[in-house]
Amino acid sequence: MIQKDADLQPFNTLTIAARARYFAAVTSIDALREALTFARDKKLPILPLGGGSNIVLTDDFPGVAIHVGLKGLTMCEEGGATRICAAAGENWHQLVMRSVEAGLGGLENLALIPGNIGAAPIQNIGAYGVELKDTFDSLQAMDIATGDLLRFTAAECEFGYRDSVFKRAARDRYIICEVTLKLPQEWQPKIGYPALAQYLASAESSATPLTPEQVAEAVIAIRNSKLPNPVDIPNAGSFFKNPIVSDAQYVALKAQHPELVAFSTGDDWKLAAGWLIDQAGWKGRLRDGVGVHDRQALVLVNPGHREGGQVVSLAREIAADIQHKFGVTLEPEPRFYP
Structure with a gap:
């Protein structure tokens, strides 16, 4: 209707x-x-x-x-892996928790990421050293122009860092209806991300072989300690991507800012956008009902329920300040409509 x-x-x-x-x-x-x-x-x-x-x-x-609001979720064993088919309207975090409670590994680092499954491939969601593409098999999407249903493989999705073909060549051409994941039966925890490794090192669970559920619980505890629940404080999660810079730019920035937080991607360096915003003095600042969260500078908040234009204006001001102070370009994660 x-x-x-x-x-x-x-x-x-x-x-x-x-x-x-x-x-x-x-x-x-x-x-x-x-x-x-x-x-x-x-x-x-x-x-x-x-x-x-x-x-x-x-x-x-x-x-x-x-x-x-398409619903439906199935799990079945197939070729040495567990195949999960989930409709676009299913909640992402609930899917993660169902998988870890079933003893399945692969999604635990992505616990508590807000949103539904249909949006996950568009953004190639990721956290704590893991991305959706690591367990992605395929998806079904409807062609907006014709109503036809098409199947996309991982290669056809062209996943990148917080990126996919649905943000580029296929932008506004499809609506994702279903996502299929494949979780390995032979699982090894990925706990190399500094915050996660530090938390687990101090936890009692580190004394025994980790389970997917224990890793998920650690991720949830970390996220709850620094990220606001949208139900309590309106926000859209991480507002900016972590910028990627060349090795030469990283070396220059590190010389100027010895405490710079960055992670090697192999050829380049991924900078912690939250650290940049914090160092620039934006963390915890609230202005006319919109601002930057006081525990995580990467999150813009809207406790005053202000108009979207005010949120965008603040984001652009922050990005301009980071460009001026560090010579680094910040790119928003959420999409602006219209």
């Missing part, structure tokens, strides 16, 4: 007040096709919505907002 003039505030974790000209909540493939047909007939743009944790609504949306 298509609604007119719908309130989008409940559908974005920054709680930005915005409205959509039309809105459809779809729970089936047929309903999704009908909503897309409606939009095509009226020549209107599409705004796909899931958990709403990776968008910034800068104004009212002049087209059709479609909340993708």
Whole structure:
């Protein structure tokens, strides 16, 4: 059913007040096709919505907002691995917890990442040294222009750091309906990320062989200690990507800032964007209802429920300051609409 003039505030974790000209909540493939047909007939743009944790609504949306609520999750053993098929509307963290409670490894480092499964491949979500692509098998997506269902392999998704083909060549061309993951039966924990390694080294669990559930619990404890729950403080999670710089630029920055936090990617260096923002003096600053979280400088918060334009303005001001002070470009993780 298509609604007119719908309130989008409940559908974005920054709680930005915005409205959509039309809105459809779809729970089936047929309903999704009908909503897309409606939009095509009226020549209107599409705004796909899931958990709403990776968008910034800068104004009212002049087209059709479609909340993708497709449900369904199956697990089965296949060729020495466990195959998980999850519909786009399933909650990501709940999927992670179901997997670790079943004794399956591979997703535990990605616990407590907000949002639904449909958005995970677009962003190639990642945390604590693990990315979605590490266990990704394939996905099914609907062509917005035709309503056809297509299958994408990992290679066709062209995953990169917080990136995929759906943010580039396939941008605004598909709506993801289902994601398939393959978790290995032979599992080894990935605990090399400094914060995770430090936490586990001081935990009692480090004295025995780790389980996926123990690693997930450690990740949850770390995230809860420094990241605000959107239910309590409106936010969109990590607002900026960690910038990647050349070896030469890293050496120059390290000489100027000996405490610089960075991680080698092989040929380049990934800088900790939160450290840069903190060093620039933005951490904990609140201005007219929007600001930077006081425990994690990478997170912009909107406790005043202000307009999206104010959030974007603050983000641009921070990025300009980092460029001026460090010569480093910050790129936002969430997408701005319209």
